[in-house]
Amino acid sequence: PHKHGYLATETPIALMNISIDALTSNIQLALAPVFLLTAVATLVGAISTRLARTVDRMRFVQNALYGDHALSDKLRMHYEIELREFKMRGRLCTVAIFFNVLSGVLISLTVLELFFFQTGSVALLQTGYVVATFVLGLISFMTSLLIVLAEVVHAYRSASWDMPPS
Numbered sequence: 351p352h353k354h355g356y357l358a359t360e361t362p363i364a365l366m367n368i369s370i371d372a373l374t375s376n377i378q379l380a381l382a383p384v385f386l387l388t389a390v391a392t393l394v395g396a397i398s399t400r401l402a403r404t405v406d407r408m409r410f411v412q413n414a415l416y417g418d419h420a421l422s423d424k425l426r427m428h429y430e431i432e433l434r435e436f437k438m439r440g441r442l443c444t445v446a447i448f449f450n451v452l453s454g455v456l457i458s459l460t461v462l463e464l465f466f467f468q469t470g471s472v473a474l475l476q477t478g479y480v481v482a483t484f485v486l487g488l489i490s491f492m493t494s495l496l497i498v499l500a501e502v503v504h505a506y507r508s509a510s511w512d513m514p515p516s
Contacts, residue, residue, distance in 0.1 A: 456487030
């Protein structure tokens with residue numbers, strides 16, 4: 351016997367006793383959560399677009415307020431209120447992106463854990479890690495969705511439906 355406990359003719363890979371079918375099955379199992387990552391990436395894109403539109407409008411309002419533009423008192427007050435609303439919307443979008451990215455990281459860790467667990471590459475890996483990262487990933491994703499909903503409701507409520515004339 352070899353000093354590591356296996357015969358010199360055996361390799362560590364052979365000792366894992368992984369057939370191509372088992373490896374294929376393990377990869378499929380590990381990649382199942384990747385479909386959730388597609389949703390995460392799509393939501394990051396959508397939130398980023400909302401944030402960009404909010405920032406663009408905020409810049410326009412700031413230019414109108416602080417530039418050399420003659421504004422009525424009513425319009426000036428309206429723009430000041432609008433600026434506060436946009437700051438809140440920007441914060442909501444930023445927090446939603448944070449939780450969405452956290453969700454993506456946790457789900458990616460789940461994919462890695464499942465792969466290593468199924469192949470036997472990491473003997474010390476406990477199933478509790480897989481459950482914890484996947485559950486935390488889903489909770490982060492749901493948190494992100496709820497924050498996006500709050501931002502959309504806030505955007506609707508703060509919309510300039512009754513904007514005064516300049």
